[in-house]
Amino acid sequence: MSSTASQDLLPPDLLARLERMELVSRKVFRGRLKGERRSKRKGQSVEFADFRNYVPGDDLRFVDWNLYARLDRLFLKLFLEEEDLHVYFLIDASPSMDFGEPTKFFAAQQIAAALAFVGLCRGDRVRFEFLGAKNLTSPVLRGRSQMWRMTEFIQSVAPTEIYNLTDAVKRFCMRHTGKGIAILISDLMDKSGYESALRLLVGRQMDIFVLHMLSPSEIEPDIVGDLKLVDCEDHDEAEISVSPALLKKYQATLATFIDQAKRFCAQRSITYLLTRSNQSTQVLVGQYLRERGLVR
Amino acid sequence: MSWINTLGWWQWLLMLSVPPLIIMLYFLKLRRTPIEVPSTFLWRRTIEDLHVNSIWQRLRRNLLLLLQLLAVLAIILACLRPGYRGEETLGARSIFLIDNSASMQATDVDGSRLEEAKAKAREMVGSLESSDAAMVIAFSDRADVRHGFTSDKRKLREAIDAIQPTNRLSDLNEALRAAAGLANPGRTSQVGDTNDVQVADALPATLYILSDGGFGNPQTDLGNLSAEYIPIGLPSARNVSITAFTVERNPERPDRMEAFARIENFSEEAIDVQSSLYLDKELLDARNVSLEPFSNTGISFSINALENGELRLELDVDDDLKVDNEAFAGIEPPKQLEIVFVSSGNSAIEAALATPYVQDLASVRIIDPESLFDPEIVKLAQSGQIDLFIYDGCGPEEMPKSNTLFLGSIPPGEKWQTTEEKGPLFIIDTNRSHPIMQYVDMGNVNIVNGVALTPPEGAAELLRSDLGILACVAPREAYQDAVLGMRLFYQGDDGVIPNTDWPRKRSFPVFFLNCVEYLGGAVSATGTRSVMPGNTIALNIPARYEKIEIEDPTGKITLFERHEDPQVVFQETEELGFYKIKSANDSRLLEAFSVNMFSGRESRIVPAPEVSIGAQEVEAKGEIQQLVRVEYWRWLLAVTLVLLSLEWFLYTRRVSL
Numbered sequence: 001m002s003s004t005a006s007q008d009l010l011p012p013d014l015l016a017r018l019e020r021m022e023l024v025s026r027k028v029f030r031g032r033l034k035g036e037r038r039s040k041r042k043g044q045s046v047e048f049a050d051f052r053n054y055v056p057g058d059d060l061r062f063v064d065w066n067l068y069a070r071l072d073r074l075f076l077k078l079f080l081e082e083e084d085l086h087v088y089f090l091i092d093a094s095p096s097m098d099f100g101e102p103t104k105f106f107a108a109q110q111i112a113a114a115l116a117f118v119g120l121c122r123g124d125r126v127r128f129e130f131l132g133a134k135n136l137t138s139p140v141l142r143g144r145s146q147m148w149r150m151t152e153f154i155q156s157v158a159p160t161e162i163y164n165l166t167d168a169v170k171r172f173c174m175r176h177t178g179k180g181i182a183i184l185i186s187d188l189m190d191k192s193g194y195e196s197a198l199r200l201l202v203g204r205q206m207d208i209f210v211l212h213m214l215s216p217s218e219i220e221p222d223i224v225g226d227l228k229l230v231d232c233e234d235h236d237e238a239e240i241s242v243s244p245a246l247l248k249k250y251q252a253t254l255a256t257f258i259d260q261a262k263r264f265c266a267q268r269s270i271t272y273l274l275t276r277s278n279q280s281t282q283v284l285v286g287q288y289l290r291e292r293g294l295v296r
Numbered sequence: 297m298s299w300i301n302t303l304g305w306w307q308w309l310l311m312l313s314v315p316p317l318i319i320m321l322y323f324l325k326l327r328r329t330p331i332e333v334p335s336t337f338l339w340r341r342t343i344e345d346l347h348v349n350s351i352w353q354r355l356r357r358n359l360l361l362l363l364q365l366l367a368v369l370a371i372i373l374a375c376l377r378p379g380y381r382g383e384e385t386l387g388a389r390s391i392f393l394i395d396n397s398a399s400m401q402a403t404d405v406d407g408s409r410l411e412e413a414k415a416k417a418r419e420m421v422g423s424l425e426s427s428d429a430a431m432v433i434a435f436s437d438r439a440d441v442r443h444g445f446t447s448d449k450r451k452l453r454e455a456i457d458a459i460q461p462t463n464r465l466s467d468l469n470e471a472l473r474a475a476a477g478l479a480n481p482g483r484t485s486q487v488g489d490t491n492d493v494q495v496a497d498a499l500p501a502t503l504y505i506l507s508d509g510g511f512g513n514p515q516t517d518l519g520n521l522s523a524e525y526i527p528i529g530l531p532s533a534r535n536v537s538i539t540a541f542t543v544e545r546n547p548e549r550p551d552r553m554e555a556f557a558r559i560e561n562f563s564e565e566a567i568d569v570q571s572s573l574y575l576d577k578e579l580l581d582a583r584n585v586s587l588e589p590f591s592n593t594g595i596s597f598s599i600n601a602l603e604n605g606e607l608r609l610e611l612d613v614d615d616d617l618k619v620d621n622e623a624f625a626g627i628e629p630p631k632q633l634e635i636v637f638v639s640s641g642n643s644a645i646e647a648a649l650a651t652p653y654v655q656d657l658a659s660v661r662i663i664d665p666e667s668l669f670d671p672e673i674v675k676l677a678q679s680g681q682i683d684l685f686i687y688d689g690c691g692p693e694e695m696p697k698s699n700t701l702f703l704g705s706i707p708p709g710e711k712w713q714t715t716e717e718k719g720p721l722f723i724i725d726t727n728r729s730h731p732i733m734q735y736v737d738m739g740n741v742n743i744v745n746g747v748a749l750t751p752p753e754g755a756a757e758l759l760r761s762d763l764g765i766l767a768c769v770a771p772r773e774a775y776q777d778a779v780l781g782m783r784l785f786y787q788g789d790d791g792v793i794p795n796t797d798w799p800r801k802r803s804f805p806v807f808f809l810n811c812v813e814y815l816g817g818a819v820s821a822t823g824t825r826s827v828m829p830g831n832t833i834a835l836n837i838p839a840r841y842e843k844i845e846i847e848d849p850t851g852k853i854t855l856f857e858r859h860e861d862p863q864v865v866f867q868e869t870e871e872l873g874f875y876k877i878k879s880a881n882d883s884r885l886l887e888a889f890s891v892n893m894f895s896g897r898e899s900r901i902v903p904a905p906e907v908s909i910g911a912q913e914v915e916a917k918g919e920i921q922q923l924v925r926v927e928y929w930r931w932l933l934a935v936t937l938v939l940l941s942l943e944w945f946l947y948t949r950r951v952s953l
């Protein structure tokens with residue numbers, strides 16, 4: 001993997017900004033290793049949480065001796081445990097993502113890399129899962145040092161596999177039982193529907209974010225004339241005669257599609273974020289995602 | 297339904313290959329530019345949204361094809377010339393004679409008979425073939441060719457629509473002459489017009505007479521024409537009419553006048569009618585009259601003598617023809633006559649002209665015979681301003697433009713001749729029927745000398761002596777000249793010698809009064825004249841009235857400027873009612889006449905079951921039935937046009953979506 005490639009994916013100035021951020025989960029999950037994340041569990045961090053009465057067997061190191069001197073009773077100091085967080089990036093690697101300038105897939109890679117870098121910096125457990133006929137899964141990455149491995153892995157994947165979103169998400173869910181944050185980056189243009197896939201993720205009680213990635217050509221099609229539109233995945237053909245009325249109708253259909261997705265997500269506590277593939281990652285992560293509470 | 301093949305086999309092959317060609321073309325898809333897109337997911341939904349209902353979508357997808365195929369089918373059918381043997385068509389050349397006389401105003405059918413006749417004519421025009429020609433003539437007592445032979449149905453319908461009802465009588469003769477003149481070769485519609493060209497070919501034509509048949513028995517040879525009579529009106533039509541109405545002075549009681557009317561019932565049922573007599577819109581008298589079916593009765597009204605005025609008799613009856621329920625009559629207005637008496641001195645005549653009766657009627661100017669050569673008198677005589685010249689034993693060089701009375705002399709010229717003077721004379725006959733001789737008893741009159749007159753043609757004898765005609769009156773252009781072939785006096789050496797003892801008799805002033813009344817034109821004892829609607833009336837108005845105006849019942853005024861014409865001929869007598877002739881200068885009422893529809897034939901509105909034209913009997917036909925093919929190909933082409941328009945509309949709508 002070349003450094004230029006990683007630089008394209010994560011420019012240095014972006015990295016500098018990302019270092020100061022952290023991923024936010026509205027749920028607090030039990031982690032496996034100690035991390036930099038506050039947990040509900042009381043533990044051994046430096047952050048004080050509460051006192052409790054000493055019971056035999058307690059670690060004497062946590063007895064508050066000053067209190068004992070004043071009250072002549074033994075109290076144990078409780079500290080908040082700091083834990084790590086599981087962050088899963090589910091990236092749609094279907095050929096439909098390979099459209100746009102830059103491609104939707106590249107934009108998805110870039111966002112995933114940026115968010116993963118935030119997670120790595122905060123000691124979260126980051127995992128990439130490129131959804132396809134056979135999901136391409138990265139090893140668990142933790143710690144800043146893993147950034148190069150991460151970029152290397154991300155860049156090794158190409159959007160070529162035609163698959164069913166529900167099946168791919170099901171494979172992910174079966175493999176990963178742990179809770180955490182799941183960030184799905186997709187154009188949601190699966191003809192069999194995206195709803196069942198999202199329901200599977202919701203069932204895992206994960207904190208789910210859907211980044212709906214659309215290219216400008218999908219939002220504002222710049223086409224004229226009598227055309228035969230060929231689907232790049234299933235080669236389905238749709239014959240249209242482009243007219244202002246047709247384009248207006250398309251816009252209405254797109255708006256309805258987005259609105260349905262938004263409503264579906266809102267009803268299931270999924271955070272829905274619509275992004276354009278030509279949006280700069282700096283703005284997207286630094287501003288857009290921060291405003292929407294994915295990072296802070 | 298029958299078909300006529302208009303195409304050859306190869307043309308049919310060509311024609312039948314069109315529908316498959318259209319279907320082939322339809323299924324040849326549009327060459328579209330393929331574009332690879334991430335997903336057709338949204339596009340599919342967009343197109344599906346446009347075609348909500350899949351059945352409708354399919355139908356719609358194929359609607360253009362369907363319309364195109366239907367259009368081709370319609371053209372193919374049109375080529376087969378479908379048609380059927382129609383019953384309501386006419387011959388190749390038709391002449392519609394539409395009666396617009398007064399009886400056609402009857403309302404026994406919807407609207408009026410004329411409207412029904414027009415509707416039937418329009419219907420018949422509608423069933424004409426495109427190659428058929430027809431002609432429209434409206435007739436009353438005269439014919440009005442509304443449109444010559446044409447195949448243009450629109451023009452024919454316009455000509456029919458433009459026919460208006462008239463108050464005239466029916467007379468088919470002129471209409472038949474016009475139709476025959478246009479339809480028969482070698483005839484002309486305008487006799488004597490050398491520029492009149494023959495407008496029709498020598499082809500037989502059918503004459504459709506749309507009338508109630510009240511036109512008598514026209515004596516016209518139909519020639520190439522065959523006549524069809526389509527009666528208009530119901531046999532149950534009821535009508536009561538005034539067929540006569542006059543007003544006259546009561547000869548026995550000068551202060552009274554008598555109005556006579558005849559009322560006739562032309563219905564199958566007995567009818568009670570109330571007749572009301574109005575003087576200038578004021579009710580004078582009324583009578584109830586009971587009329588048996590097809591009977592008539594006379595009624596009379598005795599009213600106070602009138603100087604002038606309009607009398608109107610009105611029938612209050614709910615019948616089908618209103619136009620004959622009113623009649624008009626009037627009293628001639630009194631005239632102020634201008635009389636010139638040319639005499640070298642005749643006290644007897646002067647006394648006769650000085651009676652109060654004559655003084656009421658006229659102003660008499662007495663001049664001596666020498667004054668006749670006075671240029672002023674000559675001019676006056678030729679101006680027509682004098683109503684009567686009385687020449688006593690003298691005569692003018694040129695006859696004046698007025699009536700004259702010659703006593704003992706004759707008018708200049710060759711027309712009047714006399715015998716030698718002989719005597720004594722015995723009067724052997726008096727023409728009592730002539731107005732001049734009314735109440736004039738000449739039996740006791742002795743005459744010493746006199747002549748026998750030889751008057752011009754058309755003269756009416758007044759007195760006959762044993763020698764011959766002693767007095768007579770003869771027409772001269774618009775004037776009348778009365779001549780008495782004896783003198784009253786002789787100028788002897790020792791004074792005046794009487795020639796007769798007549799001046800001493802009672803009949804003498806009566807004779808002069810009669811002369812003044814009759815020759816002066818002051819015969820106003822009877823009512824005004826009455827003419828039939830549309831007839832011409834000749835009015836003798838003294839030429840001193842240079843400008844006169846005639847006011848018709850609607851108030852319309854016609855101005856006449858006269859150039860020494862003794863008569864005024866007035867033709868615009870269409871409206872029923874009272875017409876007044878006034879002096880344009882001082883609006884003085886000079887004369888009046890009324891226009892009345894006194895025609896039993898016109899009032900007999902029950903349609904005739906058959907009519908005879910010349911020797912030919914024409915029976916009534918309810919329907920005109922001739923079997924002629926009615927074709928639909930024009931309609932099919934119209935349908936094609938509509939289908940193509942619809943197809944274009946749908947296509948443009950689809951493209952705009």
